[in-house]
Amino acid sequence: MRRRLTSSIAALCFALEAMAAVGSAQTVDPASDLGHFRALRAAGMSALEHGDTATALDQFGQAQALLPDSPSISLLKAQVYLQQKRKSEAKAALADYLRRGNVLDLAKNTEFNAVWDSELENQLQLNVLPVGKMQVAAQINDFSIAEALAFNPEDGQSFVSAVRSGQILALSPEGVRSVITFRPGVAAYGLGLRDGKLWATTAQSRQTVTYDPKKPATSKVVTIDPVDGSVLASVNTTADRRLGHLLMGRDDLYVIDSNHGSVLRLTGYGQTLEELVPEGYMDTPTGLAENESASVLIVNDFVSGLYRVNLSTGGMSRLLAPLDGNLLGITSITRYGNDLIAIQSGLEPNRLLRLHMTPDWTAVRSVDVLLRSKDMLSQPSQGVVADNAFVFVARSQWDNFDNQGNAKTPKPSPAVIGVVDLTK
Secondary structure (H helix, E strand, C coil): CCCCCCHHHHHHCCHHHHHCHHHCCCCCCCCCHHHHHHHHHHHHHHHHHCCCHHHHHHHHHHHHHHCCCCHHHHHHHHHHHHHCCCHHHHHHHHHHHHHCCCCCCCCCCHHHHHCCCHHHHHHHHHCCCCECCCEEEEEECCCCCEEEEEEECCCCEEEEEECCCCEEEEEECCEEEEEEECCCCEEEEEEEEECCEEEEEEEECCCCCCCCCCCCCCCEEEEECCCCCCEEEEEECCCCCCEEEEEECCCCEEEEECCCCEEEEEHHHCCCEEEEECCCCCCCEEEEEECCCCCEEEEEECCCEEEEEECCCCCEEECCCCCCCCCCCEEEEEEECCEEEEEECCCCCCEEEEEEECCCCCCEEEEEEEEECCCCCECCCCEEEECCEEEEEEECCHHHECCCCCECCCCCCCEEEEEEECCC
16 A cells, blocks of 8 residues: 655655755756765655655665755654554654754654654754854844855954845944945845955845846956945856855855856956866855865755865865764855854754864764754854854845745844854
8 A cells, every 4th residue: 555755744855955946056966976865865755655665765774874964864764664663763763853953843744643752852842942142243124135244353344245235235333334236136145355355246136126137147256345335356257157155265266156056266366267066966055164274175065965175186075964963954154263153044943053073174073053043043144253253144034035035024124143152
């Protein structure tokens, strides 16, 4: 007899991909880790739909070996074990799911009531409790959609890209001022400071109020005078690229092309963008961090986690999550000493993580939750380390859009810039 997947588990299988769909890669190589994972998961789901639980469990097990922190695989395995009357294994799968910080609505997954107990319930409740403290550094009251952020520690001034208005705003104790307004329909999706100059990646977006699909604009890397907003230089790219997050490396600039799921490098901060990580390995890269010696780049993929790039050879490997960690749904990473500070907005409640890395950045040793809060965090986007503090967009206003990309209200809650003390 065939047993159908519960609707909630089937939906979860593609939840992270759906959240990242706007900027997802055009193709994922079937031979890549992510390609293999998706094929194994699809084969397992098909087998489960046809009542072949043994094959389903085998396929899910192989998929989990590739992506151990996949929340959908843990729940799918639990469902298979329950169908096989193997309650202890089903509970173990649910315990693994919860140990990684995930939450579960039992009202939508009633089959798990058969093994649910106080131990699982206690872990579920721990996963939603608030953790950590945050100070509010600034608020933007207008509907701005705060995305990228750069911070000048010398004067305490923050620069924030306002996607809605197509501006870069400067925030200081004196208030908010507009540094620059880009051409109609264009906004900044990455920001950085270097030698007193502001660097930004620009891209066209229908979330920008002046967007006109009949007037296409090419994505660029631009250098801006932060005082008067004048454009000092620009680097063009091809029309099919869409530049997003950027990293001001020690020697080179790195930028994500979200249309292709690739990473580009501007060697020596020159004039030509070259491909460092080609399309096919990742779905939606959303974060970049360089080690202190500028020999390794970590690239975060929203859907499949962290990748390590050897900047000398170009070789790339994927890092597995530790047993109690989840590296999926991360939207930004920033180096702090030898560790990484990660914003995880793809899971609920949203979280700020500290990833303790091995000295050579070949593995993530452990994961600490620095901040978890339904009240303080709402679709946080990007941030920077300033001395021993993390300055970041804690409330971006991206959640003011419905599933069709339409604004829910013209006056959402203010965008918030938060500060977290990293020494505590």
